Amino acid sequence: MHNFCEYITGFGEDSHQFRKDQTGCVIAGTYFPDAPQFDADSDGDVVFHAICQAITSVTHVPVLGGIAIELCKKEGVRNSEVFLKEALKTLNEIKIVHCVISLTALRPRLQQHEKMMRENIATILGLSLDKVGMIFTTGNSLCFASEGKGVTCRAVLSFERPKSINV
């Protein structure tokens, strides 16, 4: 019996609309005071939610649809960093090795805050900064996010997991 590793890919997606009555939104743990607040039970952090979904796509353990709902409804947790840390616990022997985030938004202006957002993600996922990539698009007026009504995030994560092979 030999122990090998295999590499697998996870994908996650999340969107939130803006509220009309309150300002201040959180994206990748970074606070944007001038943008409207997300319409969500939690802080609506689309990046952390998309990463949770990417983790669920390989573990098959519902985080946003399970653990996070419990924490949000029963304990009043609104900070999505807490949900992401819970998602990480479900990985067990699976290790995250790379993370790419794609954000579609007309507002807030995200590019100039790229480093801070990448640092936040890298710290939580336990990755070096060069293992976290981020790309931005305004969406060319083809969706609600590109009209400035909210933000969409897609996350692709690469994982390493042990594989035992009998030879």
Ligand SMILES: [Zn+2]
């Ligand atoms: Zn969400």
